[in-house]
Amino acid sequence: MTTEIKAPQFPEAVADGTVATWHKKPGEAVARDELLVDIETDKVVLEVVAPHDGVVGKILKEEGDTVLSQELVGYLEEGEGASPKPAEAAAETKAAPAAAQPEPSTNSAEDSWGPAVRKLIAENNLDPSQIKGTGKGGRITKEDVLSHLKGGAAKPAVKETPKSGTPAPMPAGAVNIDFGDREEKRVPMTRLRARIAERLVSAQQNAAMLTTFNEVNMEPVMTMRKNYKDMFEKAHGHRLGFMSFFVRAAVEALKKYPSVNASIDGTDIVYHGYYDVGVAVSTDRGLVVPILRDADKMNFAEIEGKVVDYGKKAQAGKLGLDEMTGGTFTISNGGVFGSLWSTPILNPPQTAILGMHKIQERPMAVNGEVKILPMMYLAVSYDHRIIDGKEAVQFLVTIKDLLEDPARLLLDL
Known part of the structure; x- marks a missing residue:
């Protein structure tokens, strides 16, 4: 069958x-x-x-x-x-036409070739052993044959100069161009990467994007995490991270400044009465933004559990379309990669995005004294078409104030 x-x-x-x-x-x-x-x-x-x-x-x-x-x-x-x-x-x-088909073979490598590869090899009377396969497991692809033909089918395969380390496998459709010791690889952009590029360019071209910055003293949040991390993990089965604090602080700030939670639809401004917060996650295939739906109704444990679950799904490529559709506001954490300062790009049709960064100890003036404190730069990029500078700055200051006094998040103050 x-x-x-x-x-x-x-x-x-x-x-x-x-x-x-x-x-x-x-x-x-x-x-x-x-x-x-x-x-x-x-x-x-x-x-x-x-x-x-x-x-x-x-x-x-x-x-x-x-x-x-x-x-x-x-x-x-x-x-x-x-x-x-x-x-x-x-x-x-x-x-396929009989003239284009090679004789049946019991060679396991040949069995893995596609019809187009078989046809090109037969029509050009090529020696497969001279063609470098870049497909999965060394399989010869159509692009390998074409690349071989461009380089001259009669020429023997050029030996690669041994290099230290194991080279990463070439993606499907990649073309390896060897100029001696100056090698280049031309790799087709993945569909997901192309879509990300399209959206980011569109955001810069179609929005009046500005960025405002501030800094937050992370010592109160870090102290709270240190005091309760063991109890939290024992009670909920996962660690207490920073993202739950930022999500809760962002939601409270969004409630105060609804234009930051809005979007533009043509000539209309759509004010959303719900808070679906996207959390940007970097994967091998590109940046994805799964959504924490109704984040205002989630507690710290629910937020952390969902973020961990989304992270695992993203790395495994198992996020569903429904988990990445929508969203009224986005949080991006470049600090996990060591970024100290950045200007995040809007995630259309949203009108604002919060950028977190690396926590860095710095000397700060506190009540006339110099203290070493764990500080983080925060950035909010926003669409100036519907968000005024005053609102953007006050929105970011609200987040700063809540993080520097995290008890207010629990007391709804």
């Missing part, structure tokens, strides 16, 4: 996707619910798993190919073997 492997049903806002990674090769055995392929859209990475035990058959969509919702990407055969079924070879022969 042959089962079709199809791309998932994409959300309404997603037109198409890109095959990011095949986790199995043709002929490899898979178990039910085992991951077969990742489909990357401009918003989220979707996983396709095996519907039953079997063997991966013919792959129709290679890494880097564009796919539509529910489009066929490959086949799953019944069986336990580690080589393609005869039915697969027959289907492949039927799918």
Whole structure:
């Protein structure tokens, strides 16, 4: 029995996707619910798993190919073997002109080639052993063959100069250009990265963006964390971090200054009566912003638990589109990477974003005396079209005051 492997049903806002990674090769055995392929859209990475035990058959969509919702990407055969079924070879022969198909082979490396690779190798009478494969597990991709042809198919493969350390695997579609000791890699931008770039450029072009700064003494928050961290972790099962303090302080400030929690829709200003706070998370695929919905109704433990859960999902590429859609305000923490000062970029259609930074001990004047205190610079970037400078500054000062006296967060003062 042959089962079709199809791309998932994409959300309404997603037109198409890109095959990011095949986790199995043709002929490899898979178990039910085992991951077969990742489909990357401009918003989220979707996983396709095996519907039953079997063997991966013919792959129709290679890494880097564009796919539509529910489009066929490959086949799953019944069986336990580690080589393609005869039915697969027959289907492949039927799918392409006979003149373009190479003779059947039992070579396991050749079995992993896509139809386009087989055709190019056959038409140009190439020696596969001279082509450097950059696909998963050293598999030869279409781009590898084209790159080889551009460099001259008759030339032997150029030996790479040994380098210290293990080089990172090249992404699908990457082209390696060797100029001796001056190597370059041309890598296609992922769909998610391209979408992030598009949104960030749009934010700068379409908003009157300004940034205001302040600094906060983090000693009171750090003291509270130190006093209660063990009790908190024992009671709730996770650590007490800084993000819960900032989320709660931001929500209280948003209540006082509703224009900071608003958005622009054409010529209208939309004032949101709820507080969905986005928390920016950096991943290997790019920046994602999962949403803490109704953050005003969440306590410290709920915020910390959700942030930890989102962080794990983001790193594993398992965030759902519904978890990243919407949001009325965003918090970005560049301090985890050592950033001391930055100007965060708006996350459209939101009109403001709070930037946290590294906590740094600095000499400060306190009541006429110099003290060494753990200080953090805060930044709020805002859309000046609907937020005046006075509001932005007062909004940031409110956050500062709440963090320097965190008991007010618990007493609703």
